Amino acid sequence: MSEEYIKVISSGPLHGEVSVAGAKNAVLVSMAATLLADGESILTNVPISSDVRYMAILLQCLGAEVALDEERKLVTVDTRSVCCFTVNPDVMKKMRASVLVMGPLLARFSQAKLVFPGGCSIGARPINYHLKNFKKMGVEIHYVDEVLHAKTKKLQSCRIALEYPSVGATENILMAAVLTEGTTTIVNAALEPEVLDLIEALQCMGARIVICPAAIIQITGVTSLKPMNHSVIPDRLEAGSLLLAGAVTGGDVFVTNARAYDMDIFLMKLQEMGHKIEVGLNGNGVRIKATQLPEAVSFKTGPYPGFPTDLQSPMMVAQCLATGTCEIHETVFENRFLHVRELQKMGAQIKCISGSGLACSVGDCDKVQVTGVEALYGTNVIATDIRASCALVLAGMAAKGKTVMTGVDHWRRGYDQLDKKLIQLGLRISIQPVDYLIPSARNAEHFI
Numbered sequence: 001m002s003e004e005y006i007k008v009i010s011s012g013p014l015h016g017e018v019s020v021a022g023a024k025n026a027v028l029v030s031m032a033a034t035l036l037a038d039g040e041s042i043l044t045n046v047p048i049s050s051d052v053r054y055m056a057i058l059l060q061c062l063g064a065e066v067a068l069d070e071e072r073k074l075v076t077v078d079t080r081s082v083c084c085f086t087v088n089p090d091v092m093k094k095m096r097a098s099v100l101v102m103g104p105l106l107a108r109f110s111q112a113k114l115v116f117p118g119g120c121s122i123g124a125r126p127i128n129y130h131l132k133n134f135k136k137m138g139v140e141i142h143y144v145d146e147v148l149h150a151k152t153k154k155l156q157s158c159r160i161a162l163e164y165p166s167v168g169a170t171e172n173i174l175m176a177a178v179l180t181e182g183t184t185t186i187v188n189a190a191l192e193p194e195v196l197d198l199i200e201a202l203q204c205m206g207a208r209i210v211i212c213p214a215a216i217i218q219i220t221g222v223t224s225l226k227p228m229n230h231s232v233i234p235d236r237l238e239a240g241s242l243l244l245a246g247a248v249t250g251g252d253v254f255v256t257n258a259r260a261y262d263m264d265i266f267l268m269k270l271q272e273m274g275h276k277i278e279v280g281l282n283g284n285g286v287r288i289k290a291t292q293l294p295e296a297v298s299f300k301t302g303p304y305p306g307f308p309t310d311l312q313s314p315m316m317v318a319q320c321l322a323t324g325t326c327e328i329h330e331t332v333f334e335n336r337f338l339h340v341r342e343l344q345k346m347g348a349q350i351k352c353i354s355g356s357g358l359a360c361s362v363g364d365c366d367k368v369q370v371t372g373v374e375a376l377y378g379t380n381v382i383a384t385d386i387r388a389s390c391a392l393v394l395a396g397m398a399a400k401g402k403t404v405m406t407g408v409d410h411w412r413r414g415y416d417q418l419d420k421k422l423i424q425l426g427l428r429i430s431i432q433p434v435d436y437l438i439p440s441a442r443n444a445e446h447f448i
């Protein structure tokens, strides 16, 4: 694919109704879970993003037949011909979620070979919680030339306590445990809506899983599972981003299929800023009627039901234009402030603060102080991760003039045509190939 850039031109308040795609972080793990059964699984409400395509390639490399129907937002995965347990290293390096096939491969084939996963540059992102607990389940792990070879004679059920409620580790252990004899207990499990969606998909396949108070998941192994037919939940992160598009432009946006009860703290923070939030019956559908005088609010990211780290950078944009000063504390990933420099280029007033309260550099801080400014100004910016790409588009729509963003591959990894939805709401945004317009220009400086 040729290099691309996104151009955003300030277009005034955004108005209208939109619906969100299925959740990226739910569909990827459900696609991995199809490996647990022998047969054809069907997933609907699938966001057709590049991460979904990578996962399709990964499964194909294992021998599965995968078909993506872009029109109907549907994926079928036929696992009858899966014969291989070595994960393609090129795909593995592109996408963090590749590691999620480890649990299913161990459950089905008692072994898996993979390299360390890649993905966004938001932190070191080790997989020690996954590996440590697979070992507890009777898996032996060896490394040869950076390739990790995991093997077990038979998976063993046990009681697992996660020292941190890791989403990926919870999902991987869950998928290994559903075909493991006896009862496996995960204490301090992650309970993000995407994990609950996986549990629902696994239950439809015949898995026996119960969630108990205080974040405990109990899995009683069964001898086999049937293929799944599962509709992926709507993406709460895309929903949050569209509501923020209403907020930062002072508009009125109704996200018809947003699930309000998946985003309580985020919606509460929007209300604290002064925005009017209307929620539909049973939490289905959320509308924002933005205030023209938003007030700054502090927030701290955390595991669900805390403020989602994936909405930290988009929400920061709203704070850049609010009245007053707030603090934003990132507790989930240690390097998730790279968008700060780009927002500063647009005129945002953001100060990085170290643990001791002193000013420090972006790479060393887990907290920033944002003081609202009257306006942001369009310029050339670079997205370094999926959610930063969304934040910079939000900044671009609220800024005066034209914003040009490179790093569009991050946007394409996480979203299924979000740009089209923004156009529907009245935004002037386009994605263009660099080579098409200015063949010699590789530097974003040339585009404006």
Ligand code: EPU
Binding pocket: 024, 025, 026, 028, 096, 097, 120, 123, 124, 125, 126, 127, 128, 129, 130, 131, 164, 165, 166, 167, 168, 169, 190, 192, 309, 310, 332, 333, 334, 386, 387, 414
């Ligand atoms: N961690 C470890 N060791 C582990 C696993 C995690 O130290 O073995 C640390 C991580 O480094 C991080 C924290 O624990 O600092 C949380 O990681 P977690 O495992 O919960 O996250 P993940 O499974 O790697 C998923 C999403 C992320 C989302 C996080 C948190 C997928 C494919 N990814 O990542 O989504 O931010 O949960 O909710 O589901 C995104 O969509 O842009 C994205 C990064």
